Amino acid sequence: MENVFQSEKPSLRWSLGRVVLCLFAALLLITCGEQDFADPNNPSIEGDAASVQALVTGIESGIRIEFDIYLQCVSIFGREAYFFETADPRYTQELLQGPIDDGGFLVTRPWRERYRVIRNANVLLEKLPSFSLAAADQSAVQGWTNTMIAFQLLQNITFTDSNGVIIDVAGETPGPVVSREQGLEFVAGLLDQGFGQLQAGGATFPFRVSSGFAEYNSPAAFAQVNRGLKARVEAYRSNWQGVLDALGGSFVDLSAPMSSGVYYSYSQAPGDELNPIFENQNAGTIRWLGHPSIEADAEAGDQRFEQKIFKRANVISLDGLSSDLGITTATSNVAPFPIVRNEELVLLRAEANINLGNLDTAQADVNGLRALYGLGEVTLTDANAIDQMLHERRYSLYAEGHRWVDLRRYNRLGTLPLDRDGDTVITQMPIPSSEVGQ
Amino acid sequence: MxxxxxxxxxxxxxxxxxxxxxxxxxxxxxxxxxxxxxxxxxxxxxxxxxxxxxxxxxxxxxxxxxxxxxxxxxxxxxxxxxxxxxxxxxxxxxxxxxxxxDPLNLSEEMVVTGFSTSVKRANLANSVSTISQEEISRVPVQTVDGALSGKFTGVTVRENSGAPGGGISVKLRGVSTINGASQPLYVIDGVIVSNTEIQSGSNFVSEAGAAGSNTPQDNPTNRIADLNPDDIESIEILKGPSAAAIYGSKASNGVVIITTKRGQAGETRYNLNVKFGRREIVNKLGQRVFTRETAYEMGEAQGQFFDSVANADGSYNLIDYEEEMYGNVGAIQEYNFSASGGGDNTQFYISGLSLDDEGIIERTGYRKSGFRVNLDHRFSPTIRVAANVNFIKSISDRGLTNNENRGGVTFGVALTSTPNFVDLRPVNGIYPRNPFAASNPLETRDKMTNRETVQRTIGSFKFDWELLSTATQTLDFNITAGYDFFSQENNLLFPADLQFEEDKSNGLPGTTLEGTTDSDNTNLYFNLTHSYISSSGTSFKTAGGIQFEEQDANRRYVVGEGLFQGQTNFDTAANISFVEQQKTLQRDRGFFVQEEITFGDSIYFVAGFRGDSSSNNGDDGKFYIFPKAAGSVRLSEYDFWSGLKDTFNEFKVRLAWGRTGNLPRPGVKFSSFATSNIESNGGLLVGVTRGNPNIEPETSTELEIGIDGALFDNWATFELTYFNQDIDDLIMLRELSPSSGFQEEAINGGAMETDGWEFGLALNPIRKEDLEWTARLNYYKTESIITRLDVPAFTVDGGGFAPVLGEFFIEEGASATQIKGVENGEFIVLGDETPDFQLSWDNYVRWKEWSLNWLLDWKEGGEVVNLTFLLSDLSRTTFDLDTPEGEARRAAFGTTTSQLIEDGGYLKLRELRLQWEMPGNRVRDTFNGRLTHLRFALTGRNLWVDTDYTSYDPEVSNFGTRSIGSIEVTPFPSSKSYYLSISAGM
CATH class of the missing domain: 2.60.40.1120 (Carboxypeptidase-like, regulatory domain)
Structure with missing residues (x-):
């Protein structure tokens, strides 16, 4: 090749050619970056971007995702509320008349998001040894994380109930569907494990939590939350002494504010979420409406009803259903939403005592609670105690996701009011069709 | 011989x-x-x-x-x-x-076959179509892809909506992918340019992706729209893998090779093209005339409203909302100016464009301006450079159309539930509230903004060095570098006083959205080409080269809610509701080797391969090989043909085989955290997609066989081609067990087969001094079958909303474009998007200085899912509900699908031009040599349509440009346009 060049007379043009070549060589260096690069948008799961704080915040953030769909479903099933979405007939058809589509988003989205949080929690537990924390701090993280896994599993169990749940999800491939009872037993065990870890967890958490968890932001305080959730699980298992035992370690306190507890938090910070339950009650039309029975069955002067329901000037109708009851459990678009709070624990204590025959103890809790809302005392008898307790739970925990679960526990779903011909009460959600292991 | x-x-x-x-x-x-x-x-x-x-x-x-x-x-x-x-x-x-x-003699035309090689058409072993400047821009067109309609065999062009500024899907030889990139590769002057489609973000307001389908439905434009059709010298289309193999893993949808105009040595020539036009809706559907009874059937509230406005005899002041909304006659002006010329060593072509094209909805339209400079310079007898720079700025105002889930905020959906006895027209500037939809669409139209501004610079540089040149051989070294940068800005503004903003549940009226995308594409190619001709006349052309390509895009969206009146900046909003940043980075390397041998003038053979690696593949270092081989024989050059030579003056058989690929989308190999935020604390939550570190490109292997010929001394030429494509390793999204914590992953899990026939016929029956007639017929049909599917049958992404609403459904053994729906409770096949055939007929007749062109485009069959009437039937506003057919359709809602599946066939008069051209000598005499040509033309596009389709236009896609899916949901209606053009040369 060289002599080919020399056969031409050397001139300025050849060096020009070389200059151009050099320019292109430079261009080549700029253009040909590495082909092996990391995800330019998000940190790799295997990589070292994660920290305890980041994963804890991820869990706290993740528990909120699609929780609104879960709450809409169980509140509609329990005839606490309607959701009038003109563009989607599923809320007024499928959820009130069945059958439930096991591939539909109403079941698949909440279900899978709970498992996504659990996956995140398991990533945190796996990575924990690499974060070089003191033993007590490690234990505190494990205790908090296991409590959150248990909470998320419990929500899927209440959703699918007798259809079962999948508990073996730490590995690559999920395990089989197990029964509701096995699921609850697993959750109870996980809570106990977490409780022990929290007790060994030192004075403070080695991470910050959001405002919703701020009241119980130390291992010792969060252990009380753990026991509160344990009490709920034991109630679902009808293990009444177990409820009382768990409540003994919890923050239950009739003289404390009923709102004391842990919450989903929302904020207007960029990238954060707004409370999806909140609606502007002054708008001409809203979607999240109280079931008329909540008004019909309310005791006169029940401040719980007055605080949680906004009586609208206009009736809103869709698909043969009507309501003029706005739901104000979320008072603003950044209002927190309860995960577990004192009022539920007081009522769990009453419920356990009723089931154990300690009506006097239960009556003290029930009347103490009623007094807070301007209601007179009631006398519990063997005949009315369960009814009265369910009535208090209905109004104290209105539209917080309990009514449907409670009536199912007491086999009373048949007592729910049906609005239209063809309406029925869904008893449990199906396992999503995409679960390969079902 | x-x-x-x-x-x-x-x-x-x-x-x-x-x-x-x-x-x-x-x-x-x-x-x-x-x-x-x-x-x-x-x-x-x-x-x-x-x-x-x-x-x-x-x-x-x-x-x-x-x-x-x-x-x-x-x-x-x-x-x-x-x-x-x-x-x-x-x-x-x-x-x-x-x-x-000899108008049909194209045998000497050089057809590009690779990075640095071309072959003359007479020897070409593939069916490669080419159109010239004259055919591209004889009738004005907003975007260059729109000019391709009906001009090629095997090329299906679909306008996704009538919104100004583009949004066009081009499909070459049927379906070749399901989840991969669906559009052909665009190569301008040797370098790849971006044709990406970026969502505007209107979904944030319309919430179209919030329910039945989470696929964006923002009616996006695709970026090839930016090119000025008047700058184009020719467009060549490599339709299948056998022709496009040298472009490797980006070419399974074919390649569109665009060559821009260049200067020629000589006196500087100036050319001015001025076009004035009008645009209006192609067809209106009509209005339902309500009676008291039918008003009450809509609902109690509608009935009472009717009573409040109707006269005693039941008549009322009917507002024609189609006329109000789509009745604008848009004015069009376009100015194109170019100058070209130069000396022996340096030539130039410069051009400028200014276009202003109003839409058929008020306050919509498309404006584009730009310039181009193409320079050629010869540094020495052996060194040449060519440098091209093109700058474009375009602004499109696209309104708010298509699907939504906000109770009626897009124009079309709001109109479906607004009966025409409700008067929404403003009184003293005050827009009445719409009692029957979330918005007053006239108010929305008059106050909102949905503007897309694109600024783009495309530059390319070519350096040619003839290293060796003798009588029998040459060796050329060539470097081509290309740079394509654009910035797309989407500004959406919905002021606080709009009905649906005031009523918003989060109490933050007023929404502003700012979307910004910066996209950088760089290409760098080194090629070496050696030609040798032996003493026996056999010529050899050996070419090889390496390629580096990079695409780097950065997209940001910010949404602010809670606006003060008149404010548009998101930092003035009460709340930043949504922020997103998405980067896309793709780096590819490739090399190719190719050998072409021509024996005399009669036998041509080519073989070669391209090796490609890409950062998108699971193994970024692995080179995937895309081979090709092809040959042709001109039988008419042999002695034994001499008896037939008078009939068939040209006859060639050809056979070609080759493979191309389609890369996985960037990022599908990564398993990553999503970031989440709570009260300004950053958190990490596992992402919903599990990465597949083993993902590979889709491959498409094609066998093409054909004959080309010419009859009676080029009185007619014809071309017949059969092709068969085996597409393997199709990328599928596999749904994962939700309890794994992940939703899906991409896998190579399917195969399909596409085959088809193409037939082209060109006639030049009259070739007289004063009278000339040339006609071209293009016929083609394709069929695609899914031959293997490793995932459960599924609905295509963007292929429908629910089974009963009709879905494009992928299942093994079935057509890739079938439409299924519910009939008698069964989910069955009810149609297919692929037409039975397409046929176009292009004509040119000249009588003295007058000429007439017409292009008829016929699509036979091919179904479309029409959901516009579904919505208007729900609200009982469809124009035909008082007819038995309309009522039957309405009554079938929710139980059957067949009433929603319509024949999308059409016969369209795509282009019509009547032109008068002053003869050359008269121009020179009349204007004392100051003008070289002068032409006046009356032209029209889509002037006439014949179709059984009952809604606006069977060319429609609610989900934008996709491989599969024609679904209509209250689109921006299609328009027809007509122009007066004046072209003068100096």
Whole structure:
């Protein structure tokens, strides 16, 4: 090749050619970056971007995702509320008349998001040894994380109930569907494990939590939350002494504010979420409406009803259903939403005592609670105690996701009011069709 | 002609055999049109049997020197003219070559076959279609992809909506992917340019992706729209893998090769094109006339409203909302100016464009302006550079159309539930509230903004170095660098006083959205080409090269809610509701080797392969090989054909085989955290997609076989092609067990087969001085079958909303474009998007200075899912509900699907042009030589449509540009346009 060049007379043009070549060589260096690069948008799961704080915040953030769909479903099933979405007939058809589509988003989205949080929690537990924390701090993280896994599993169990749940999800491939009872037993065990870890967890958490968890932001305080959730699980298992035992370690306190507890938090910070339950009650039309029975069955002067329901000037109708009851459990678009709070624990204590025959103890809790809302005392008898307790739970925990679960526990779903011909009460959600292991 | 023999020794490249009888033959002269004597710059003058050739320059002049011979045969060729051959002994000066017009003689046209190689059409082994400037822009068009309709066999063009500024899907030879990139690769002057489609973000307001389908439905534009059609010299389409293999893993949807105009040596020529036009809706559907009874059937509230506005006899003031909303007659102005010329060493072409095109909805429209500079310079006899720069700015105002889930905020959906007895027109500037939808669409139209602003610079640079040149061989080194940068800005503004903003549940009226995308595409190619011609006339062309390509895009969206009146900046909003940043980075490397052998003029053979690696593949370092081989034989060149030569003056058989790929989307190999935020604390939550570190490109292997011929001395030419594509390793999204914590992953899990027939016929039956007629027929049909599916049957992404609403459903053994729906409770096949066939008929008739062009485009069959009437039936506003057919359709809602599946066939008068051109000599006389040409034309696009489709236009796609899916949901209606054009040359 060289002599080919020399056969031409050397001139300025050849060096020009070389200059151009050099320019292109430079261009080549700029253009040909590495082909092996990391995800330019998000940190790799295997990589070292994660920290305890980041994963804890991820869990706290993740528990909120699609929780609104879960709450809409169980509140509609329990005839606490309607959701009038003109563009989607599923809320007024499928959820009130069945059958439930096991591939539909109403079941698949909440279900899978709970498992996504659990996956995140398991990533945190796996990575924990690499974060070089003191033993007590490690234990505190494990205790908090296991409590959150248990909470998320419990929500899927209440959703699918007798259809079962999948508990073996730490590995690559999920395990089989197990029964509701096995699921609850697993959750109870996980809570106990977490409780022990929290007790060994030192004075403070080695991470910050959001405002919703701020009241119980130390291992010792969060252990009380753990026991509160344990009490709920034991109630679902009808293990009444177990409820009382768990409540003994919890923050239950009739003289404390009923709102004391842990919450989903929302904020207007960029990238954060707004409370999806909140609606502007002054708008001409809203979607999240109280079931008329909540008004019909309310005791006169029940401040719980007055605080949680906004009586609208206009009736809103869709698909043969009507309501003029706005739901104000979320008072603003950044209002927190309860995960577990004192009022539920007081009522769990009453419920356990009723089931154990300690009506006097239960009556003290029930009347103490009623007094807070301007209601007179009631006398519990063997005949009315369960009814009265369910009535208090209905109004104290209105539209917080309990009514449907409670009536199912007491086999009373048949007592729910049906609005239209063809309406029925869904008893449990199906396992999503995409679960390969079902 | 003697059958040439193949000598292996001839492959030894650099051994030039010296000619012993040393003498040089120099031929000089000029080339002119035999009819009017006009000079013909750009004709090719070649010395037969050598690699030496030149191109005529200014005034058609040329000089050709052939060393070491005593006599030489020169051949002068020019596309659209008969070939001229002459034997010259000892040289010649002032040779006058007169070429005779032969419109169908395209055999000498050079067709690009790779990065640095081309072959003349007569030898081409593939069906490759080319159209010229004249065919692209004879009828004005907003975007260049729109000009392709009906002009090629095997090319299906669909306008996704009538919104100004583009949004066009181009499909070459049917379906070749399901989840992969669906559009052809666009190559302009040798470098790849971006044709990406970026969502505007209107979904944030329409919430179209919030329920039945989470696929964006923002009615996006695709970026090839930015190119100025008037700058284009020619468009060539490599339709299938056998032709496009050299473009490797980006070419499974075919390649569109665009060549822009270049300057030619000579006096500077100026050209001015001015177009004035009007745009209006193609067809209106009509209005339902309500009675008290039918008003009450809509609902109690509607009935009472009717009573409050109707006269005693039941008549009322009917507001024609179609006229109110879509009745605008848009004014169009377009100015194109170009200048070209230069000397022997430097040539230039510069052009400028200004376009203002109003839409049929008020306050919508498309404006584009830009310029181009194309420069060529010869540094030395052996070094040439070409540099091109193109800058474009376009602004499109696209309104708010298509699907939504906000109770009626897009124009179309709001109108479906607004009965025409409700008057929403403003009174003293106050817009009445719409009692029957979330918005007053007239108010929304008059106050909102949905503007897309694109600023784009495309530059390319080509450096050619002839390292070696002898009578029998040449060696060329070439570097091509391309740079394509654009910034797309989407500004959406919905002021606080709009009905649906005031009523918003989060109490933050007023929404502003700012979307910004910066996209950088760089290409760098090094090529080496060696040509050798043996003494027996066999020529060899060996080419090889390496390619580096990078695409780097950065997209940001910010949404602010809670606006003060008149404020648009998101930092003035009460709340930043949504922020997103998405980067896309793709780096590819490739190399290719190709050998072409031409035996005499009759046998052509090519083989080669491309190796490609990409950062998108699971193994970024692995090179995937895309081979090709093809051959053609011109039977008409052999002695045994002599009896047939009078009938078939040209006859060729060809066979081609090749493979291309389609890369996985960037990022599908990564398992990553999503970031989440709570009260300004950053958190990490596992992402929903599990990465597949083993993902590979889809591959498409094609066998193409065909014959080309010409009859009665080019009175007619024809082309018949059959192709079969096996597409393997289709990328599928596999749904994962939700309890794994992940939703899905991409896998290579399917295969399909696409085959089809293409037939092209060109006729030149009248070829007289005063009367000329040329006609072209293009016929094609394709079919795609899913042959293997490793995932459960599924609905295509963006292929529908629910089974009962009709879904494009992928299942093994079925057509890839089938439409399924519910009938008698069963989910069954109810249609197919692929047409039975497409046929276009293009005509050119000239009588003296008058000429007429018309292009008819016929699509037979091919179903469309029409959901517009579904929505208006729900609200009982459809125009035909008082007819039995309309009522039957309404009654079937929710139980059956067949009433939603419509025949999308059509016959459209795509283009019509009546032109008067002042003869050249009269122009010169009249304007004292100041003008060189003068033309006036009346033109129209989509002036006439015949279709059984009942809604606006069967060319529609709610989900934008996709491989599969024609679904209509209250689109921006299609328009027709007509123009007066004046073109003057100086």
């Amino acid at each position: 003697r059958l040439p023999s193949f000598k292996l020794a001839a492959v030894v490249f650099l051994l030039a055999t010296p000619y012993l009888l040393a003498q040089n033959v120099t031929v000089s002269g000029h080339v002119e049109d035999a009819k009017d004597g006009g000079s013909l710059p750009g004709a090719t003058i070649a010395a037969v049997g050598t690699t030496i050739s030149t191109v005529s320059g200014e005034g058609g002049k040329f000089t050709l020197t052939v060393p070491n011979v005593n006599e030489v045969t020169i051949r002068v060729t020019f596309v659209g003219y008969k070939t001229f051959e002459d034997k010259i002994s000892g040289g010649a000066t002032n040779l006058v070559v007169k070429l005779e017009v």
